[in-house]
Amino acid sequence: MDVLIGAGVLAATIRLATPVALAALGGVVTERSGVVNIALEGCMLVGAFFGVFAADRTGSLPAAIAAAVVAGILLAAVHALAAITFRADQIVSGMALNILALGLTSYLDYQLYSTTGTPSTIPLVPNVHLGFLENAPVLGGAIGDQSAIVWATLAIVVLLQLFLFRTVPGLRLRSVGEHPRAADTLGIDVRRTRYWAVLASGALAALGGVYLSLSVAGSFSDNMTNGRGFIGLAAMIFGRWTPVGALGAALVFGYGDALSVSLQGVKVAGVEFPVQLLSTIPYLLTVLAVAGFVGRSRMPAADGQPYESEGH
Amino acid sequence: MRQPSFEWTRGPAIPVVSVLFALVLGGLFVWISGHDPITAYAALLRGAFGSPYDISETLLIAVPLLLTGLSVAVAFRAGLFNIGAQGQLLVGAVAAGWVGAQWPDLPAIVLLPLTLLAGILGGAVYGGIAGWLKAARGVNEVITTIMQNYTIVFVMHWLLQNGPMQAPNAFGTPASAPIGAGAVLPVIVPDFLVPSSRLHAGVLLALLATVAFWFLLWRTSLGYELRAVGLGMRAAAQAGIDPRKRMVIVMAIAGGFAGLAGMIQVSGLFHRVYDGFSAGFGFDAIAVALLGKNAPLGVVLSALLFAAFSRGGTLMQSDAGISSHLVEIVEALVLFVIAAETVVRAVARRWGTPVKAVS
Amino acid sequence: MPSMKRFLAFALMTMTVVAGCGGAGTASPSPSAAASSAAAVPTVAPTATAKAVKVGLVTDVGGLNDKSFNALANQGRLDAEKDLKVQTSVTESKKQEDYVPNLTNYAQQGYDLVIAVGFLMTNATWKVAKQFPNVKFAIIDGAPADDSGKTQNLPNVANLFFKEQEAGYLVGVIAATMAKNKVGKATHNTVCSMGGIPIPPVDRYIAGYQDAVKTISPTTTILNGYSNDFVDQAKGKEVGLSHISKSCDILFQVAGASGLGYIAAAKEKGVYAIGVDADQAYVAPGTVLTSALKRVNKAVYDTVAAVTTNSFKAGDNFFSAANDGVGYGTLDAVVPADAKAAADQALAGIKSGKITPKDTVQVK
Amino acid sequence: MALETPIVEMRGISKRFGELQALADVDLTVHRGDIHALVGENGAGKTTLMNILYGLYRADAGTTRIRGNEARIAGPRDAIHLGIGMIHQHFMLVPPLTVAENVVLGDERGGPLLDRRGIEARVSELEARFGIRADPSAKIEDVPFGVQQRVEILKVLYRGSEILIFDEPTAVLTPQEVDDLFQIVRTLRGEGKTVILITHKLREVMAVSDHVTVLREGRNAAQLVTTRTTPAQIAVAMVGRELREIAARSGTPGDVVLEVSGLTAPSDRGGPALKGIDLGVRAGEIVGLAGVGGNGQSELAQCILGLRDASAGVIRVGGVDVAHDDPHRTRRRGVAYVPEDRRVEGLVLPFSVAENFILGKQDRAPYARRGILRADAIRREGARLATEFDVRPADPDIEVGSLSGGNQQKVVLGRELSESPKLIVANQPTRGLDIAATEYVHERLLDQRSRGCAILLISSELDEIRDLSDRIAVMFEGRILAVLPASEATEDRLGLLMAGHVEAVGERSGTSPA
Known part of the structure; x- marks a missing residue:
């Protein structure tokens, strides 16, 4: 039973869900404003690299996180420039930036750290030890020793949910994603709103990258995000474009991912499942969950559509 | 869902200018990194088109890009976003590889069509599942196809590493047993013309598939229905064209194109299925299709462009000493600038007055 | 606003330049790092008096920055270039389709030696080598295989093999000794390993490792797992944390970059790890006890040297403990002398043929 | 001032x-x-x-x-x-x-x-x-x-x-x-x-x-x-000219073509949209369906066409039950449909005029043979219909989205009326059209009636309903409250019925299905 719902599996679920959730949150913000940003994968990757790079150069964790977030924002800004100002094809622009991010980070990592790797002494994001949970069954093991970024993510989910649905700027952001022309006629600056949303998505995804490099791995390696930005987009859809939903979706995926590790070597009726097939669990579980529980979801009405204000 | 803002058929001027602009920008990047852009681009050109052999290799890369590009494009035409061309390609390859190796002694006249069919069907079934989940359960095809891409990779790990398709192979390359001679697509360039060319009949199949793509979409009732669903789903529905059925059909067709790509890689190039095989084509395909505006000629041209980058980029590294990652960066810049073709159009607009529709 | 746009457009480019200059501007951390940053530029011999030997290296899809196999091969190329005055070039393969044309490119350009890095290129090497009988080829971890998959040795191809199980055995001896004696943080008498995917070059390491543990310390519990990936550190780390939660305190990784995550798990939980292929002591001093070395750089270097001295040997060339082709890496300070002694004794045993490490995995 | x-x-x-x-x-x-x-x-x-x-x-x-x-x-x-x-x-x-x-x-x-x-x-x-x-x-x-x-x-x-x-x-x-x-x-x-x-x-x-x-x-x-x-x-x-008089009304009704009885259907939100509809339309007759929008008119049209599943009841067209048919099969039985929102439901806007004319007919002669489109036939027919239905410009290759609303509706009519349907379900056929286009649509519908077609006209324009219909049914909250002969349907009476006042009917004349 422990391999299914034990503390270890739950802790792993949370760990594996966190980067996916952060990418998905980025997706929620940008798509709620009407811009599709599949460059989230790239934003994660530059976040992962520049976090390590800045940690190495400055030795300061806050500076490292700041640098990573800025890098994510800059990459997202290029996407915003293309998608919003130049009304470029958002998918192609996103693909291009993903390739760019992969090339750039690999290139710099190779130039800077090819033989020695990133220094092992760089400051890492600490775990938060919840002493009072030490002896709590399951709960203590599951959440008693998680990265600070895990808790930050949880806070971001709550704040973002409140922001989108309980604040004036959130209302405006949603209106821009649903009906930009209506928003425009009411004096809301559609382009500026979308710029902010895309930049925020880059920052959130970059934080997911930092989590991977400075919390999970303690180093950078080529393409270390390994498609989590895309999984995050799927989680965003599965979560119906809401922060809480995105977190839930990421947890489903993370749980499947955790199972693929915990079920290794477990025999069912004397038969051991091939490890390779165990790795398909998170993907199959996600599709089944969507098919079983969620059904049709409604995307923001103006998602992915460039906006051209009238007035010639 | 998305309307091409611009069709290649309206004239190549803007894409060509975009590519040139992008190359200048890329050259700047190469220059900043401390290399000579002229040398770099000379190597790029030579690598892609420098000799008959290089051209034949470029064409070989263009084949799977073209077919997966068509896969993405046909789904786009029906309003669906097929991110799963990569997974469908792999399923097609596995199916073709299995059939080709299962009855290796059959004559080509039987085995080759059988292998072809297996590849296309494999991809079609895999794509069709995504279409069915969308039609029956409302599952967004983007989710399904992303997940399917990962799933098949791990299933292949199993099949080829210690599953039923694992071949007892000399040095542990995870691969299937070789397909029979009858399943092999022959090389179509005689050795005296291009020595050691690998250019196989799959190129012809890919061109045939492009014609089929065009014919299907613009010359058949089904293609009309698919386009109608893509451009006006509710209008199509009330006219008696059930969009849900068409979703399943078009995803199966999309899967078929990608599956054909997988079959061609097996029958034409590798003659077996390798683990970690033909990586990335299905992802590049999205850009290939969008760059080609989902039009047959456009997809052919953009597949060639990507293939040229792929082959030429290798020589930029080996001959001009430019890191392959820098090549990637240049490729990304080209793609990016083409995506932002409005920049170029904005400049072009100064010479022409656009006609605005009046309500 | 327009100026802001312009700023954004060039920001990334600037970011790169700054980072790049930062790398070049500060004192180079080590000579090898400096050498590697020049790695991308082929050194063209300034004088063309005597025809310099030309060597081309083709990596597999792992690429030069894999910090293991391909990187080591490239290191061998660079060392050869420096010491042997040969002219070299390298090409990274991006996909499996690239192998044949990448090898062909060098052969067509009249390179004297073309080195294929990795068993994925057995068939590609066979094809190209047959086409260019006057060019010498070497393939690491494989032998030319014809279209049916059968090995067919060719007179112009050197097959460079490693006995990974020997390297695995050596680090296994160290792990077993420490586990048995409960040295430092290794208190649970449990050791484990993680492969990337279960394929022979990976499993041979693990087989040797397990063989050593079973031989030296039969009471020690052995665990093994796979990340099913060579890229993803997070997955590797999860397998590591799972192993540690099962009382494992020495973790041996054979999973490329994914394995770095496995080591990160050990570092975070304060237990020990063992690196693979390259000397990975730098990854986490105090955590990484040692590394199972596969000296691909030596194989490349030796092969280049053989070409320059006309002693190129086609067919199988084995790199093993006997010729220092495999071994163990830097020992961390926590490794006690008796463990080192045991490892050295095992090394001698292997060299003399008294010990033949198993090459199939026993504990899955 | x-x-x-x-x-x-x-x-x-x-x-x-x-x-x-x-x-x-x-x-x-x-x-x-x-x-x-x-x-x-x-x-x-x-x-x-x-x-x-x-x-x-x-x-x-x-x-x-x-x-x-x-x-x-x-x-x-x-x-x-x-x-x-x-x-x-x-x-x-x-x-x-x-x-x-x-x-x-x-x-x-x-x-x-x-x-x-x-x-x-x-x-x-x-x-x-x-x-x-x-x-x-x-x-x-x-x-x-x-x-x-x-x-x-x-x-x-x-x-x-x-x-x-x-x-x-x-x-x-x-x-x-x-x-x-x-x-x-x-x-x-x-x-x-x-x-x-x-x-x-x-x-x-x-x-x-x-x-x-x-x-x-x-x-x-x-x-x-x-x-x-x-x-x-x-x-x-x-x-810039005098308006034409609408042609004299009252046709000569023939056999019952559309027969709806006991029809119940859910709405999109799950509640009932139709609660036991009984209605008949004869050949050569226009039945106007009046009612405040959202009282089930559109759902009724969708049920007849097969776009919406009925939970109970019978829909017969020419005596055959079509309640469980999809639009494709219903249309094959001679049902034409002029949808409420022509831009979304009626037309594929990026398609050409000719392409829109064949929507729903793309798989049969003369437009296709064995699944293959016949471009020449499509163009020829497109040009013919564009002329016949006065689409301006009469260019079969022009994109429909670039036409005016009236011309777009002419394309819809051209498609729906050109094959002599038995039954036309027209939902708000003149919504948003100018006077000339509205006149045109009305004339075409009356032509069809004279030809012997049964027409169910759904409209929120009472004038339109009263000018064209032989009988007028009033819908309220998913039910038909009354079916009145046009001569008895004064504006006051209809208005009261539309507000749900059944007593306005007086003696319930003509409430029988046909």
């Missing part, structure tokens, strides 16, 4: 779009506290002129004065600042947001936190002041068009507009909603607001306006005082 400075004074306005001269030297003068009708055919330039006033377009020439001062209106923000508000024909509302949120959007007042209760209170206050009813906490996507329009008005009032431009406000409203709207408009006038009403419906002009400006082909055609003019006079100014 002539001495008072006009609140809006536009002089010599010209605007050109490419080749098209949309406005040429147009003048418009509107006085404070007026309801000013701006009328003209589609394409006459009404909307363009108002878009210039609202800052969405910039005029090529001419001046605009607001309250006597020359105004440079570069965008909606300038217009709002000058107290000009526009109620757009296509509502500028955000469907998932509430009524109150839509009203205050962009001018929420208060801190960054969204004070829902506060804004709802403010909106309620505004509603009370102008006599406008709309639940502030309802979501836009859940309320009918009439309420959505009120929200548009509230938005403008909330921003303190003095000049309110209504662009074709009644196009999507039911008669009751139109009455409500005019009541609101009069209240606005009472509060000292100025209203500019863009319309082409003469009844409305006569009913509510004080002054009329008529545009024709981008030029001033007439400036009139409503009380001193007649509908005929305005019509002549608009069209």
Whole structure:
């Protein structure tokens, strides 16, 4: 039973869900404003690299996180420039930036750290030890020793949910994603709103990258995000474009991912499942969950559509 | 869902200018990194088109890009976003590889069509599942196809590493047993013309598939229905064209194109299925299709462009000493600038007055 | 606003330049790092008096920055270039389709030696080598295989093999000794390993490792797992944390970059790890006890040297403990002398043929 | 009155779009506290002129004065600042947001936190002041068009507009909603607001306006005082000719073609939309289906066509039960359908005229053989139908999306009527069309009746229903309350029935299905 719902599996679920959730949150913000940003994968990757790079150069964790977030924002800004100002094809622009991010980070990592790797002494994001949970069954093991970024993510989910649905700027952001022309006629600056949303998505995804490099791995390696930005987009859809939903979706995926590790070597009726097939669990579980529980979801009405204000 | 803002058929001027602009920008990047852009681009050109052999290799890369590009494009035409061309390609390859190796002694006249069919069907079934989940359960095809891409990779790990398709192979390359001679697509360039060319009949199949793509979409009732669903789903529905059925059909067709790509890689190039095989084509395909505006000629041209980058980029590294990652960066810049073709159009607009529709 | 746009457009480019200059501007951390940053530029011999030997290296899809196999091969190329005055070039393969044309490119350009890095290129090497009988080829971890998959040795191809199980055995001896004696943080008498995917070059390491543990310390519990990936550190780390939660305190990784995550798990939980292929002591001093070395750089270097001295040997060339082709890496300070002694004794045993490490995995 | 400075004074306005001269030297003068009708055919330039006033377009020439001062209106923000508000024909509302949120959007007042209760209170206050009813906490996507329009008005009032431009406000409203709207408009006038009403419906002009400006082909055609003019006079100014009389009605009904009995069906939101419908339509007969929008008319049409699954009941077309058929099979039985929203349901806008003509027929002769399209046949038929149905321009290759609304509807009719259907289900066939196009649609439907076709005409335009129908059925809350012969269907009676008053029927004449 422990391999299914034990503390270890739950802790792993949370760990594996966190980067996916952060990418998905980025997706929620940008798509709620009407811009599709599949460059989230790239934003994660530059976040992962520049976090390590800045940690190495400055030795300061806050500076490292700041640098990573800025890098994510800059990459997202290029996407915003293309998608919003130049009304470029958002998918192609996103693909291009993903390739760019992969090339750039690999290139710099190779130039800077090819033989020695990133220094092992760089400051890492600490775990938060919840002493009072030490002896709590399951709960203590599951959440008693998680990265600070895990808790930050949880806070971001709550704040973002409140922001989108309980604040004036959130209302405006949603209106821009649903009906930009209506928003425009009411004096809301559609382009500026979308710029902010895309930049925020880059920052959130970059934080997911930092989590991977400075919390999970303690180093950078080529393409270390390994498609989590895309999984995050799927989680965003599965979560119906809401922060809480995105977190839930990421947890489903993370749980499947955790199972693929915990079920290794477990025999069912004397038969051991091939490890390779165990790795398909998170993907199959996600599709089944969507098919079983969620059904049709409604995307923001103006998602992915460039906006051209009238007035010639 | 998305309307091409611009069709290649309206004239190549803007894409060509975009590519040139992008190359200048890329050259700047190469220059900043401390290399000579002229040398770099000379190597790029030579690598892609420098000799008959290089051209034949470029064409070989263009084949799977073209077919997966068509896969993405046909789904786009029906309003669906097929991110799963990569997974469908792999399923097609596995199916073709299995059939080709299962009855290796059959004559080509039987085995080759059988292998072809297996590849296309494999991809079609895999794509069709995504279409069915969308039609029956409302599952967004983007989710399904992303997940399917990962799933098949791990299933292949199993099949080829210690599953039923694992071949007892000399040095542990995870691969299937070789397909029979009858399943092999022959090389179509005689050795005296291009020595050691690998250019196989799959190129012809890919061109045939492009014609089929065009014919299907613009010359058949089904293609009309698919386009109608893509451009006006509710209008199509009330006219008696059930969009849900068409979703399943078009995803199966999309899967078929990608599956054909997988079959061609097996029958034409590798003659077996390798683990970690033909990586990335299905992802590049999205850009290939969008760059080609989902039009047959456009997809052919953009597949060639990507293939040229792929082959030429290798020589930029080996001959001009430019890191392959820098090549990637240049490729990304080209793609990016083409995506932002409005920049170029904005400049072009100064010479022409656009006609605005009046309500 | 327009100026802001312009700023954004060039920001990334600037970011790169700054980072790049930062790398070049500060004192180079080590000579090898400096050498590697020049790695991308082929050194063209300034004088063309005597025809310099030309060597081309083709990596597999792992690429030069894999910090293991391909990187080591490239290191061998660079060392050869420096010491042997040969002219070299390298090409990274991006996909499996690239192998044949990448090898062909060098052969067509009249390179004297073309080195294929990795068993994925057995068939590609066979094809190209047959086409260019006057060019010498070497393939690491494989032998030319014809279209049916059968090995067919060719007179112009050197097959460079490693006995990974020997390297695995050596680090296994160290792990077993420490586990048995409960040295430092290794208190649970449990050791484990993680492969990337279960394929022979990976499993041979693990087989040797397990063989050593079973031989030296039969009471020690052995665990093994796979990340099913060579890229993803997070997955590797999860397998590591799972192993540690099962009382494992020495973790041996054979999973490329994914394995770095496995080591990160050990570092975070304060237990020990063992690196693979390259000397990975730098990854986490105090955590990484040692590394199972596969000296691909030596194989490349030796092969280049053989070409320059006309002693190129086609067919199988084995790199093993006997010729220092495999071994163990830097020992961390926590490794006690008796463990080192045991490892050295095992090394001698292997060299003399008294010990033949198993090459199939026993504990899955 | 002539001495008072006009609140809006536009002089010599010209605007050109490419080749098209949309406005040429147009003048418009509107006085404070007026309801000013701006009328003209589609394409006459009404909307363009108002878009210039609202800052969405910039005029090529001419001046605009607001309250006597020359105004440079570069965008909606300038217009709002000058107290000009526009109620757009296509509502500028955000469907998932509430009524109150839509009203205050962009001018929420208060801190960054969204004070829902506060804004709802403010909106309620505004509603009370102008006599406008709309639940502030309802979501836009859940309320009918009439309420959505009120929200548009509230938005403008909330921003303190003095000049309110209504662009074709009644196009999507039911008669009751139109009455409500005019009541609101009069209240606005009472509060000292100025209203500019863009319309082409003469009844409305006569009913509510004080002054009329008529545009024709981008030029001033007439400036009139409503009380001193007649509908005929305005019509002549608009069209440039006399209107035709609608052909005499009453056909000679034959056999029952459509027979609906006990039909029950769910709505999109799960509740029942149809609660036991019994209805019959005979060959050569037009049955008008009247009712306030949203009482199940569209669901009934969808059930007949097979777009919606019935939960119980029978639908027979020519004696065959089609209740469980999909649209494809239903259409094969000779059912034609003119959908409610031609731009979304009726046409594939990016397709050409010829391609739209074959929608639904793409897999059969003469357009296809063995699944392969016959381009020559499609083009030939396209050209023929375009001419026959007077599509302008009569070019089969032109994109339908670029045609005017009337010509788009002609394409729909061309497709639906060209194969001699047994039954036509026409849902709001003239919504949003100008007079000439409406006339055209009516003539075509009457032609079909004379041919012996059964027609179910769903419309919220009572005039249309009364002019064309042989019998009139009134729907209310998913039921048919009565079926009256046209001769007995007075406007009062229909109005009461549409409001759910069954007693209005008197003796329940003609309630039998056929």
